[in-house]
Structures are given as C-alpha cells and as structure tokens.
Amino acid sequence: MSYRYNTIAITLHWVIAACILINLGFGWWMGDALNDNATQNLATNVFQWHKSLGLLILVLSLLRLGWRLLHPAPPLPEATVRWEQLVARLTHIAFYGLMIGIPLSGWLYVSTQWRGDNPLNVPTVWFGFFEVPHLLALNTLPPETRELLASWILPTHEYLAWAFALLLVLHIGAALRHHFLLKDAVLTHMIPALAKISPQKYQAKTRPLTAAATTLSLAGLLAIGLSISGEAPEQNASSAEQALAELSADFPTGLPHWQLLPDESHIHFSGTHAGKAFKGEFTRWQAELRFDDATGTPAIAVVIDTASATDGVPMHDRTLPQEEWFNASTYPFATYTATTADALGDNRYALPGTLTIKQHHIAMAPLTLEQTGDTLRIYGELKIDRADVDMGMESDPKGEWVSREIRIQVNALATRLSP
Numbered sequence: 450m451s452y453r454y455n456t457i458a459i460t461l462h463w464v465i466a467a468c469i470l471i472n473l474g475f476g477w478w479m480g481d482a483l484n485d486n487a488t489q490n491l492a493t494n495v496f497q498w499h500k501s502l503g504l505l506i507l508v509l510s511l512l513r514l515g516w517r518l519l520h521p522a523p524p525l526p527e528a529t530v531r532w533e534q535l536v537a538r539l540t541h542i543a544f545y546g547l548m549i550g551i552p553l554s555g556w557l558y559v560s561t562q563w564r565g566d567n568p569l570n571v572p573t574v575w576f577g578f579f580e581v582p583h584l585l586a587l588n589t590l591p592p593e594t595r596e597l598l599a600s601w602i603l604p605t606h607e608y609l610a611w612a613f614a615l616l617l618v619l620h621i622g623a624a625l626r627h628h629f630l631l632k633d634a635v636l637t638h639m640i641p642a643l644a645k646i647s648p649q650k651y652q653a654k655t656r657p658l659t660a661a662a663t664t665l666s667l668a669g670l671l672a673i674g675l676s677i678s679g680e681a682p683e684q685n686a687s688s689a690e691q692a693l694a695e696l697s698a699d700f701p702t703g704l705p706h707w708q709l710l711p712d713e714s715h716i717h718f719s720g721t722h723a724g725k726a727f728k729g730e731f732t733r734w735q736a737e738l739r740f741d742d743a744t745g746t747p748a749i750a751v752v753i754d755t756a757s758a759t760d761g762v763p764m765h766d767r768t769l770p771q772e773e774w775f776n777a778s779t780y781p782f783a784t785y786t787a788t789t790a791d792a793l794g795d796n797r798y799a800l801p802g803t804l805t806i807k808q809h810h811i812a813m814a815p816l817t818l819e820q821t822g823d824t825l826r827i828y829g830e831l832k833i834d835r836a837d838v839d840m841g842m843e844s845d846p847k848g849e850w851v852s853r854e855i856r857i858q859v860n861a862l863a864t865r866l867s868p
Contacts, residue, residue: 453523453638461513462639465548468506469613475499476610489850490723493571497764500559501576503552510548517545526633540620547613554606556581562588562844563599570773570844577763689735692782693752697737700748700788704739707825707863714861716753720852722765729760738827738863742820745792747800749827751785755806774840780807787816796820804831804857806838816859823865831857 454462475495482492522541525534560583562569573581587598627635628643637643714736719728733754740747755775759766770777787802799815816829835841835853845851 453641455520458513458516458520459639459641461509461516465506465509465513468502468509469548469617472499472502472506473610473614475502476607486724490725493723493764496571497574498576500555500573500581503555504573504575504581507549507552507556510545510552514545514549523638526631526635528631528633537623540616540623543616544613544620547609547616551606551609551613554602554609557584557587558599558602558606560584560587561590561595561599561602563592563595566596568592568595568844570768570771570841572764572767572771574763574767580767686733689733689752689754689782692784693735693737693750696752696784696786697739697748697750700737700739700750701746704741704746704748706866707738707740708866709736709738710862710864714863715858716751716861717858718758718760718855719858720855722851727760727762727765729758729765731755731757732759733757736861736863738825738861740818740820740825742796745790745798747787747790747798747818749785749787749800749802753783753785755781755783773843776807783807785813790818791815793817800827800829804833806833806840809838811837825863825865827859827861827863829859831859833857 453459476499479492479495479499482488483496485492525537529537556573559569559571559573562571562583575581587595590598624636627633634643716731716734717728718730719726721727731753734757735752737748737750739749754777756770756777758769758775769775772779775783783804783806785802785804787800790798790800792798796819798818798820800818801815802813804811804813811833813831813833814829816827816831819826819828833855835848835851835855836846841851847853
C-alpha cells in the first residue's frame with residue numbers, strides 16, 4: 450500500500466497548480482487591460498498565453514485524471530470522520546470537473562470568434578507553435594448565433610473560474626488544518642519531504658474509479674490530438690508564374706527585359722496593432738520587368754503570394770491569410786501593374802500603377818523608377834485604406850485594433866538582360 454502520491458501524480462499536481470494560478474491572474478488582469486489603449490498590446494499577447502496555458506491545463510488535467518483512475522489516492526488517516534471523507538471525495542471530483550470544464554468553456558468561447566458586440570478574428574496559436582482549431586465550427590455560425598453563444602459561454606467561464614478560486618482557498622485551508630491543527634500526514638501525500646508517513650495511522654486503500662472513466666479521459670486526449678490542424682500549404686510556384694504570364698500577356702514585346710535581383714529586393718508593409726507599430730514583408734513574389742530607357746516606356750507586372758505575408762508574430766501570420774483579411778484560399782495573389790511613366794530628369798521617372806487585392810483595383814500614387822546604366826531600381830511607399838480592399842472590416846471596421854492605413858514599402862533592384 451502506498452501512503453503518498455507517486456512522483457508522476459505529484460509532478461502533474463504542482464505543474465497544473467502553477468499553470469492555473471498564473472492563468473487566473475492573466476484572466477482577471479486582461480479583461481480591463483484589453484480595453485485600455487495603454488495596455489492593449491500587452492493584453493493581446495497575454496490573451497494568447499492565457500489560451501495556450503488553458504489548453505495545456507486541459508491536456509494535463511486529462512492526463513492527471515487518467516493517472517488517478519489507474520492509481521488510487523493514498524488512504525486518509527483512520528481518525529477521519531465519514532463527513533470529512535465525503536467532502537474530500539467531492540472536492541477532488543469538483544477539482545477535476547473544473548480543471549477540465551474551465552479551459553473547455555474558454556475554448557468554446559474563443560471558438561465563437563465574438564467579443565462584446567463585435568465579431569473577433571483572433572486565432573489560437575499554442576505558444577506560437579501551431580494553430581488550434583475552433584471547436585464545433587462555431588466560428589462559421591451566423592453572427593447572431595455566435596453573439597448569443599458567446600454571451601452565454603463567457604459568463605459561464607468566469608463563474609467557473611470564481612468557483613475554482615473559492616474551492617482552492619478551501620482546499621488550501623483544509624490542507625493547512627490537517628498539517629498544523631490535526632498534525633496528521635495528509636499534506637505529505639503531495640509534499641513527501643515534510644514528514645515520514647506512519648502506515649498504521651491510515652485507512653485501507655481507496656478504490657480506483659471505473660475503467661469507463663479512464664477510457665473517457667484518454668478519449669478526451671485523443672480528441673484534442675486529432676483536432677489540431679497542420680500548416681496551410683504554400684502556393685505552388687508554377688501557379689504564380691502562370692498568374693504573372695497572364696498579367697503581362699498584353700505587354701509590348703519589343704521592350705528590353707530586366708531581371709529582378711531577389712536578394713536585394715523586398716516588399717514590406719507596416720501599420721499599428723493595439724497601439725504598437727508592426728512591420729512585415731511578403732516573402733514570395735515575382736515580377737516581370739520591361740523598360741525602354743531610350744523612350745522611358747515601362748511595362749511592369751508584380752504577382753505577390755498573399756499567404757506569404759508575415760510580421761513574425763504567429764497570431765498575425767495565422768490571421769493574415771484568412772478570409773477576412775487576404776482570403777488567400779480564394780485570392781492567392783495580389784498584383785501590381787504599371788505601364789506608363791512620367792520623366793523626372795536624371796534618368797528618374799514617376800511610375801503610377803494599379804494595385805489589385807481581392808479583385809479590388811486601386812490606382813496608386815507613383816513609385817520612383819531610377820535607371821543607371823544596366824541597373825534598374827524601383828522604390829517608394831504606397832498607402833492603402835483597409836476599407837478599399839475589404840480587409841478586416843468585419844471585426845475591426847474603425848481601426849480600433851489594426852490601423853486603417855497600411856503602408857507598403859517597395860524596393861526592387863534589377864539588371865538588364867542581354868538582348
């Protein structure tokens with residue numbers, strides 16, 4: 450007979466306890482912090498940690514439950530009266546129910562993709578490693594249904610958290626009572642170093658719970674594992690080449706060709722999120738560059754893989770290809786074309802062009818084209834309003850989180866191809 454929990458049970462107990470205490474603090478702090486401009490950016494990061502820790506608690510709690518069902522708890526002291534035995538058993542059942550119910554209700558809430566009176570478009574990226582899918586496809590339900598569900602689930606999540614906090618206080622109080630007032634060895638079940646256990650002071654071993662319950666906890670772990678989605682596939686390079694060929698099909702054939710130097714060229718974008726500046730780039734794009742330096746005639750086409758947009762923040766990188774933003778599955782490419790130029794002198798030209806995102810065509814202010822011998826450089830900054838290309842207008846139409854104005858910085862370098 451064992452008179453204390455084994456090492457695995459003890460480790461799971463204290464790791465889960467630490468995660469829960471941290472997450473309770475996160476949850477109570479970020480509620481108001483998300484609405485304060487001074488703390489909004491930090492709160493969005495804490496929100497991701499809160500969700501990640503919640504899912505970790507869910508998995509560890511299912512593991513702990515499965516281990517507990519297969520390994521009975523140590524016996525209580527012989528002097529423990531019947532009502533205390535019942536309270537201890539009910540307390541443990543309540544703890545397991547809350548350790549599983551609280552993160553599960555939180556997962557259901559974020560799956561509705563709704564906050565307050567507005568839709569929400571914030572993926573759950575587990576500690577930055579992979580995206581966790583929404584449960585029961587709740588994010589695809591009609592807006593009024595999502596709002597209703599969120600209004601039910603969020604208060605439930607909060608009430609369960611308060612119930613856990615109250616139960617935790619009672620649990621700690623009971624453990625201290627056993628150790629300092631009753632002076633028995635109950636606390637040493639989880640902290641063996643406090644004292645040596647005397648076997649004769651304990652009741653018979655408690656009965657393990659049913660195999661059906663064990664199966665249930667393991668099934669929960671399996672369901673979570675199967676629900677995790679993998680990375681979205683990248684666009685095929687050949688499809689980008691085909692899109693570029695179609696875009697430049699009507700270009701004049703007699704214009705000299707220039708070859709892009711990818712390592713010295715970039716397309717960046719920037720703006721603000723939750724009051725903090727961000728800067729990202731498109732990592733995959735191709736260009737067809739034609740320019741006659743004798744006549745100053747350009748024919749330029751650029752195809753940008755929208756799924757390659759990244760600013761290094763996993764949550765943002767997961768959000769940008771989604772339907773509300775670039776909708777990369779439907780519109781895999783954004784394009785830019787320029788076929789006229791205005792001479793500025795010294796082999797420099799103003800290059801007006803058209804940017805197309807999600808089939809929205811926008812006439813852009815000119816970039817600058819500069820030709821020096823066999824080197825061609827195109828550079829400048831473009832500014833777009835998210836509303837003009839229907840990006841993020843469902844969840845953030847006023848730019849309260851992501852700035853309405855997005856700036857695109859272009860710097861492309863090319864060399865003349867031999868005729």
